[in-house]
Amino acid sequence: MASRILMPVPVCLIENSQRKGLVVQQEALQVLSKVTQPVVVVAIAGLYRTGKSYLMNRLARQRKGFSLGSSVQSHTKGIWMWCVPHPCKPGHTLVLLDTEGLGDVEKGNNKNDTWIFVLTVLLSSTLIYNCKGTIDQQAMDQLHYVVKLSEHINLKAAPEKSEDELKDSEKFVLFFPTFVWAVRDFTLRLELNGKKISEDEYLENALKLKAGSSPEIERYNQPRECIRQFFPGRKCFVFDPPASKKDLDHLEELQDDEIDPEFLQQVEKFCSHIWEKSPPKTVRGGHFVTGNMLGKLAETYVKAIESGAVPCLESAVVALAEIENTAAVKAAVTLYQDLMKQRAKLPTETVQELLELHTKCEQEALKLFMAWAFDDDICYFQADLLRQVQQVKEKFCTDNEQASRVKCEAALKDLSQDMERRIRDGAYSVPGGYELFKGDEQALADAVLQEFLQRRQAVAKVILKADVSLTEKDKELKSEQDRRERAEQEREVQRKKQAEDKQKLQDQLRSSEEHSVWLRKKLEKSCAKQLEEHQRMMSHKSKEESELLNDGFFEKATHMQxxxxxxxxxxxxxxxxxxxWIDIMVKILLDLAVVIFRHWRSGSGASLPHSS
Structure with missing residues (x-):
């Protein structure tokens, strides 16, 4: 279980070295693969030696963990990860990502810094940007990485032209994390024009644009515009210096009474906000990301970067969807099989009883699949689930028939032992013996199988022929009567078989209809969620347009309009x-179901076509 995962110390998620470049670490992936809960991913980025690791340790409710270091050298290389139980959200895991300090002079590789920042944005649900002093132009210049996001991330695979890329970047707000700006060693008063302001107001004021079109003003406005457009949810925290300069070298070793009380209050306020307000990580369609899925995303993005490509959000989700949908089918089939094994007491009294049990188990398996699966190509994966469940059901039906046959034969053996003894003792080798034999046989009629009657037919003929009390004409009439009775019994068996086949066919129709209903409901819910997300994006853009108008930026407001x-x-x-669109998806599923059930009825199994 995810809640039992214990990580006493962080591990490296993405190693960053000059020789190998960016490499996802297997140890971290193994940890994430065990996290089956939704994850809240909180990442921190910023210049090296600005105290990022200290805040992350406090978020983990620990004093030590992420390396703080004590010199001008950057200690964190790549992206380090710490999975801890979420303090406020039961059933969730808090994943903390501490990133390599940006602007490390020893590394001297701005492109590498940009990719670290891009990965931090793509993997997190809350991004903390950490800086020292104030939010001034220097701080903005240090955040130039945000300007490059549109150049280093694609929303869709292979946009046709630069204009499409621009349109895609306008939708980054749908996928990007909430944004928290942490200002360390803040010594100014939170005032504006002689009035007290909040930390959030301080940030929004720092993000205001300047009027004009000179290169200097464009350079001033660009990072501010990107933050305003890409990150709709923004929050700011300021922190006093925690201790004297000489104590900063071993800050994690200081007791609370040795740290500035104002700073401790600020840290407590910061941590409470992150714990309570940071949303779970989601991907397109509102799917909650688990630890295992987070690891897959990290692998996908790093693979794209190392191949020289640009990470694509659409491609990453499509690849993730195929993995998750395949796993969803496997888990649902396993659940169905386990439930049938637990609940089915073979043989059942009737085929209908077994089919009713199958229906209940299939519903639970379908519920699991729908909760797990992504919309991408879902009808094909659902059809595969239908095929595999049908295969398991047919095996249970076959086993049920065999168990029923064994049970009946055992019962017949017990019931017919007296007849066997009487045949051996010659009890029927007397005048009227045939009528006596038929009477005893009729006494077993309710328990007799057609197979059993066939075996008795030869014995009956011998006794009939030997019965001296009957004339040849009587024997001929009796023989003809026997043949009619046998024919009627065979017809009865055939009628029963046809009735069972009809029940199975009705069950297949029910299964197809039920699958289509579940699919329709899931797709309707998913589409409603996507439309809701789109509305939130439009609301954010409208708010930005209104602010631009109020600030007198009419040209920019027109573009936003x-x-x-x-x-x-x-x-x-x-x-x-x-x-x-939903009708088309449901029709595809029903068409595939027809193919599957037709193959089963023809006895050829079922091969299922897949999407291209």
Whole structure:
């Protein structure tokens, strides 16, 4: 269970070395593979030697863990990870990511810094940017990495032209984490024009744009515009210096009474906000990311970077969806099989009883699959689930028939022992013996199988032929009567078989309909969630447009208005096409179900076509 995962110390998630470049570490992936809960991923970025690791240790409710270091050298290389139980969200795991300090003079590789920042943004649900002093132009210049995000991330695979890339970057707000700016060693008063302001107001004021079109002003505005556009949820915290300069070298060893009390209050306020407000990590469609999925995303993004490509959000989710949907099918089939083994007491009294049990177990398996699966190609994976469950069900039906046959034969053996003894003793080798034999046989009729009657037929003929009390004509009539009785019994067996086949066919129709209902509900819920996300994005853009108008940036506001118009048109088109798209997906599933059940009825098994 994820809650039992214990990590006494952090481990490296993504190693960063000059010789190997960026490498995802297997030890970290093994840890993440065991985290089956949704994860809240809190990452911190910023210049090296600005105290990032100390804040992350406090978020883990520990004094030590992430390396603090005590010199001008950057201690954290790559991205380090610490998974801990979430303090405020039961059923969630808090994943803390401490990143390599940006701007390390020893490394001298700005491109490498940019990729570390890109990965931090892509993997986190809350991004903390840590700086020292104040939020001034120097601090903004140090955050130039945010300006490059649109150049280093693609929303869709292979955008056709630069204009498409620009349109994609307008939607980053859907996928990017909430943004927290932590200002360390803050010594100024939180005042503006002689009035006290909040920390958030301080940040928003620092993000205001300057009027003008000179290169200097454009350079001033660019990082501010990116933060405003990419990160809708913004928060700011300021921290007093924690201790005297001589004590900073061993800050993690200081007791609370040796640390500035104001600083401790600020840290407590910061940690409470992060614990309570940081959202779980999600991907497109609102799917909660588990630890295992987070590891897969890290591998996908790093692989793209190391191949010289740009990480693509759409491709990453598609790859993740295939992995998760395959796992969802396997887990659902396993659950169905386990439930049938636990609940099915073979043989059942009737085929209907077994089918009713199958229905209940299939519903639970389908519920698990739907909770787990992604929308991408879901109808094909669901059809595969249908095929595999059908295969397991047929095995149970076969086993049930065999168990029933064994049980009946055992019962017949017990019941017919007296008849066997009487045959051996010659009890029927007397005048009227045939009628006596038929009477005893009729006494077993309710328990007799057709197979058993066939075996008795030869014995009956011998006794009939030997019965001296009957004339030849009587024997001929009796023989003809026997043949009619046997034929009727065979017809009864055939009627029973047809009735059972009809029950199985009805069950297949029920299963197809139930699968289609579940699929429709899931897709409707997913589409509603995506439309809701789109509305939030439009709301953010509208707010940004209003602020630009109020600040007198009419040209920028006009551009934002065009963006909003385009997004609203997309919203309307998507909303209008939802029903037809869902109908198509359901039809694909039903068509595949027809193929599957037709193959089973023909006795050829079922091979399932997959999506391209």
């Amino acid at each position: 065009l963006v909003n118009s385009r997004l609203e048109q997309e919203y309307c088109t998507t909303k209008n096409n939802v029903t037809s």
